[in-house]
Amino acid sequence: MSQTCLGPRPSPGLIQTVIVSYGDGHHDTPRGDALRIDTRPLRSPPSDPVVRERMLHATGLDPHVQAYVRATPGFERIVQHGLDNALALLDLPGRRFRVDVHVTCGGGRHRSVVVAEELAARLQAAGIGAETEHRHIDRPVLT
Template sequence: MSSSLRNPPKDPAVRARMLHSTGLDPEVRAYVRSSPGAARLIERSTRRALALLDQVTDGRRVDLHVVCGGGRHRSVAVAEDIADRLRVAGIGVETEHRHINRPIL
């Protein structure tokens, strides 16, 4: 994931309000999504996932990993946006946020 995505814990304007929220919170998702290049990153990642899925013809699953420094805000927001787009495309999607409950870095 691009380091240029806006990170709530590092922004003094929203830190107090969003620090203990996660990328599952609509306000955090909108904040991350408002980063320059976020829409392009999400669209490109969705296209790549769909291309991989087109190559799988034997029922195997495709895993997509989205990472960031802490795993609570940016990666969660981006993963959820990609999952939403895949669902709209008729793809069954499960999300797992492995670090969402870890302490804030």
Template sequence: MTSDLKGSQSPHALIQSVIISYGDGHCDAPRGDALRVDTRPLRNPPEDPAVRARMLHANGLDPEVRAYVRNSPGAERLIERSARRALALLAQASDGRRVDLHVVCGGGRHRSVAVAEDLADLLRAAGYGVETEHLHIDRPILP
């Protein structure tokens, strides 16, 4: 019976990509082969006096933070380019290999988390099973 259930599942229901967000300031980057996405050129909410008070204790899972990061100059292009690259790799990974993405920013709480979630949404919309992990989302803001 197990083989029948397994055979009836869509191959896209399986985890085909793991997206890990992290902050390079914590000096414990994830290891392994992965498509690396650098979000450090994007605006950082805690550095913007206009939104700092509201977003300092929030993170990239917060809709306001996600919108702020997404509206940063260059964010749309970065996300689209990264998603295209990931989708191309996933299309070639027909042998069951995972395609992982490591999304980096300075502290791992805002930009990397928001972009990782946007990428996960795009890959899921394309029919792929995606898991996200946010290594430093609960760490303090770095100076």
């Protein structure tokens, strides 16, 4: 069983959504009904050997990794699409369920973590109680 790392920004009040990042390459996808966001179209790994080496020893919680992933073409589109879908589910009339979001990449250490954290921050800014769980952040980098 892998360790999980809860995001650093728990929301005040009622948690309305839980965002789980994970790596598809670990073959233990989170179960349950959830909005799924695939971040694999974002570039990885970096071609610059210095950046690549730094990322091998860091996670999506590292500011350098966050800047790299956020600068990737398609990042804003993926995050905005996930936000729009989550807000639509949260706004359903008579909703009596928590909206879970599963964010995947290959290994669960970089792209999925950054997108999950960004999505949580935007939901929190909209007054939505959101927290993150990073399922594979402590696992070794997959080759």
